[in-house]
Amino acid sequence: MQLSFTSDEIAAIVHPRASRGATSAMIHGISALGTARSGDLSFLGHAKYKAEVASTQASLVLVPPGYLGDPQAGQLFLVVDQPSLALARVCARIEQSLQLPPRPGVHPSAVVAAGARVATSASIGPLCVIEEGACIGERSHLQASVFVGRDSVVGDDCRLMPGVRLYAGCQLGRRVRVHANAVIGSDGFGYELVDGRHEKIPQIGQAVIEDDVEIGAGCTIDRARFGRTIVGEGTKIDNLVQVGHNVVIGKHCLLCSQAGISGSTTIEDYVVLAGQVGVGGHITIGRGAKAGGGAAITTDISPGSYVNGYPAIPYLLERRIAVLRQRLPQLFHRVDALEAQIKELGGG
Amino acid sequence: MQLSFTSDEIAAIVHPRASRGATSAMIHGISALGTARSGDLSFLGHAKYKAEVASTQASLVLVPPGYLGDPQAGQLFLVVDQPSLALARVCARIEQSLQLPPRPGVHPSAVVAAGARVATSASIGPLCVIEEGACIGERSHLQASVFVGRDSVVGDDCRLMPGVRLYAGCQLGRRVRVHANAVIGSDGFGYELVDGRHEKIPQIGQAVIEDDVEIGAGCTIDRARFGRTIVGEGTKIDNLVQVGHNVVIGKHCLLCSQAGISGSTTIEDYVVLAGQVGVGGHITIGRGAKAGGGAAITTDISPGSYVNGYPAIPYLLERRIAVLRQRLPQLFHRVDALEAQIKELGGG
C-alpha cells in the first residue's frame, strides 16, 4: 500500500468540523495510535484507545468531537463525527488507486453455456463456469473459478470472488459482494426417518440475496425446501456463517463470523448477531435485537432487546449471573454454615 | 419452480389414509400454512403451526391422523402418517422434472490423468481434476471444478457438487452426495512439541465415506493419522461440520450445521447432534444419543440419552438449571437475608 496525501487532501476527503494544530508532513501510511510514526494518519475509533492519543507519533489524527486533548507540535487533529467512517473514506480513495477495474469480457478459459446471458460490460474471469439459462448483469465481476448454476441470476455491479458457488435457480440482486469459497443455494438439511433410514426431503426452493448484501468467505446459505431463503437488502454477513433453509433475514442486519441460523427462522431488520451465535429453528428475532458472542437463542426474541448467554437471556441479567456463578463455591459454603447454625439453634 | 397437479395426482403420490373436503383447484405452488394462497399445497409438519390450519388459504393440506379439524369450502385435507414425508415425495416428483439428467462423458475442459478410470456412464463436468489412479463409478456426476486426488475411489451414483475436494487415497461408497466446497481427506491436526516447535505428525490414513451418506457444503472431514476416519452408511451431515482424524461415525446419524467432532471419537449409530455441538476427543457417544444445540460433550455419553449444556449433562437437568440460574440474584439475596436473621437469632 503506497500512498501520499497532504493534510489538506485528507481534510478534503473527511470534511472535518474543526481542526487543532498543524502538520507539514506528507501522509504516507495509516496506523493504529500506538504504532503510528511521523507521516502516518491515525484515528480514535474506539474509546478504549483514548489515552493513546496524547502520546501517538502520528502526524494527523482523526478525533471525535468529544475528544478535547491538544495535539503535540507538528501534529494535526481533525475533528470528525465518526473517525472510523472518516478513515474509511480515506481508505476508499486509496483502494480506488490500488485496484484495476476489471476488463469487460469473458476469459477464454471460462466455460459459459450457449444459453447463458452475460452482459457485455460484465467481466467473467478465468475458469468460471456459467450454466445454461444463467444471467450475469451489467458490470458484474466474477473474479475466477466462480460457478453459477442453471437459471441463476446475478444482478448488476456484483462482485463474486474466487471459488464462489451459486447453485441452480438462485438470485443475487445488485451490488452484491460474495467472498471466496462461499456457497449459495446448497440443499437445506431435511430428512424424514422411514424404516430406520433418513429419506431426503428434496430442496426445490430458492436462495434470494437482495441488493447491497455482502457475504463472507466460506459462508453457506441454503436454498429453501420450497419457497425462498432470503437475505434482505443491505445485510452484511461475516465469514463461515451458516444460514439454513427457509430462513428469512431482514434488511441491514449484521451477522458476525461463525454464527449459525437454523431452518425457517425469521430475523427482522437491523438485527445484530455477534460471533458464533447459534439460533434455533422456527423462531423470530425482532427488529433491532442484538445477541452477544456465542449466545444460544432458543426462543423468540423481542424487538430491540439485547441478549446473551447459553441459553440466551437479557444481557444485563446474564452479565450479573456470570459474576454470581463464580461465587457459587462460597454460596454453597454459606448455606452449609447456615444449616449448621440452624441446627445449633434447634431448628430442622 | 413451475408445477401443476390435480388433487388426484397429489393423492396418487402421497397415498392418504383418508380425506376430508374437496377442491377443484389445480395445485400450482407449495407454501407454508400462513402464506399459502388458493392453488397452493400446504402441510402441517410441526405441531407449532396447528392453529394455522384453520385459517390457511391453501387448496390442499396434508394433515396428520391426529389433526381433527375440518376443511373450509373448496379445500381438501389429505390425512397422511407423516405430512412432511408426504410433501417430500411431491417435491421429489417436481425435482425430477426440474433437473436434467447429466450427460455421460468427460467435459473437454476437465483434466483427467491417463491412469484414472472413469466409468463410461459417469459425467465429469467442466474444470474437474482427476488424478492418477483415481476411479469414478457408474452414473456418478462430478458437477464442476471437483478435485479427486490420486487413488481415490468414488462409487456408483454419487453426486459431487462444484468445488468438492477429495484428497488422495479416500473412498466414497455408492449414492454419496457431497455439497459444494466440502473437503474430504484433509490432514488431521496432529503435532508433537520438539524443542519448542510443533513437529508435524504425518497423516497417512484414509477417509472412508460409506453408502448413502450426504455431506453438506463447506464441511471438512480429515483423513486418519493411520487407519481410517469413517462416516457410516446413511449418515447425513449438514454444512460446515468438522470431523477430526480417526473419528468413527456410525450409521444413520444426523450431524447438524457447525458441529465439530475432535479426533479419535466414536459416534455410534443413530446419534443426533444439533447445531454447533462440540465433541471432545477420544470419547464415545452411544447409539441413539442426542445432543441439543451448542452442547459441549466432554465425556462418554450413554446410548439413548439426551444431553445439553456446557458441559453437556442430561437434558432435563440442564433445562431445570437454565431456569434456576436466572434466579441466582434472588438466591444470593435470600441467603443474605437468612444470614442476617440467624445473626439476630443469636446464631453464627
Add this chain to the structure above:
Amino acid sequence: MQLSFTSDEIAAIVHPRASRGATSAMIHGISALGTARSGDLSFLGHAKYKAEVASTQASLVLVPPGYLGDPQAGQLFLVVDQPSLALARVCARIEQSLQLPPRPGVHPSAVVAAGARVATSASIGPLCVIEEGACIGERSHLQASVFVGRDSVVGDDCRLMPGVRLYAGCQLGRRVRVHANAVIGSDGFGYELVDGRHEKIPQIGQAVIEDDVEIGAGCTIDRARFGRTIVGEGTKIDNLVQVGHNVVIGKHCLLCSQAGISGSTTIEDYVVLAGQVGVGGHITIGRGAKAGGGAAITTDISPGSYVNGYPAIPYLLERRIAVLRQRLPQLFHRVDALEAQIKELGGG
C-alpha cells in the same frame, strides 16, 4: 497404505532408549492398541489406553519410559521418550514412499499472468490462476485450482492444496502449508452505520503468514483494515478457523478447529485454543495461555493461564462451578428449608 519394515528398521527410525521382548514379524501395518493384529506396529500415546497394552495383538509397541509392563511372547516393546513422536517419524518415512514429488513446471491448463513470477523449480498444478505481479517461490507446489491474487507472494517450499484462495497483496513465508479451500486475505468485517445503511470500510491491509505455518481446510483469514493481519512462525491452525482483520497471532500457537478470533486481538506465542473457542475483539491472550473447548474469551487473559467456560474463567474454578451448578436444584431446596426453619424459630 502398503508398508513393510523389520523391527530393526523401525528401531533405526525411532532410536529407542531400551527394548523388551523380541519379534520376528514383519511390520505391515499401523494400528491402535485395541484393534492391532499380528504384524502391526502400535503405540501407547495417551495414558487413557494404558490398560490395552497388555492385551494388544500388535507385534511391536512403542511405549514410554514410565510403562513397566512386559511384552507377550513374540512381541517387542521399544521404549521411547515420546511414543507419539516416534510413531510420527515412522509415518513420515512411509509418507515419503507414498507421495510422488511434484513435477516442476506449470500445467498447461493453469492461467498464469504474463507479469507473474514463478520459480523454475515450482510446480503449478492444473487449473490454478496466478495473477499479475504474484510471485511463487522455489519448490512450492500449488496442487490444483489454487488462486493467487495480484502481487501476492508465496515463499519457498510451500504447499497449497486444491481450492486455496489467496487474495491480492498477501504474503506467505517459507514451508507454509495451506489445506483445501482455505481463504487468505478476504475482507475484514467492518462497516459504519450511515443514515440507516452499513457503509463498507475498505479493507486495504494485508494478511501475512510467516514461515512453517500450517492452515487447515476451509479456514478464513482476513486481511487487515490497514496494516497487517499476522499469523506467526510455526503456528498451526486446524480446519474452519476464523481469524479476523488486524489479528496478530504469535509464534508456535495451536488453534483447534472452528475457533474464531475477532478483529484486532493479539494472541501471544505458544497459546493453545481448543475447538470452537471464541475470542472477542481488541483483547490480548498472554504467552502460553490455554483455553478449553468452546470457551468464550471476553477479556484479556494472563500469560500461562488456563481458562474455560462461557465466559471464560480460570479452568479449575470453571470445573468446580460446572459440578456445583448441577446441584442448584438441591441448593434451592436447602434454602427453601432454611427459610421455613427460620420462620419456625421466629426469625424474619
